[in-house]
Amino acid sequence: MPSVELDAETVARLDDLRVEDESYDEIVTELINIYEAEELTLFHSGD
Numbered sequence: 001m002p003s004v005e006l007d008a009e010t011v012a013r014l015d016d017l018r019v020e021d022e023s024y025d026e027i028v029t030e031l032i033n034i035y036e037a038e039e040l041t042l043f044h045s046g047d
Helices: 008-017 024-045
Strands: none
Touching: 008 024
């Protein structure tokens, strides 16, 4: 798995989004899923 370095501001923003003891991996996966769902919605809205 690739390694990603984040600056302090990005980590702080992720901390603000975390729920309970959610891991960074879980929050990033959730954000990716939201992004992909929105992308699919935008793609199909032009049909």
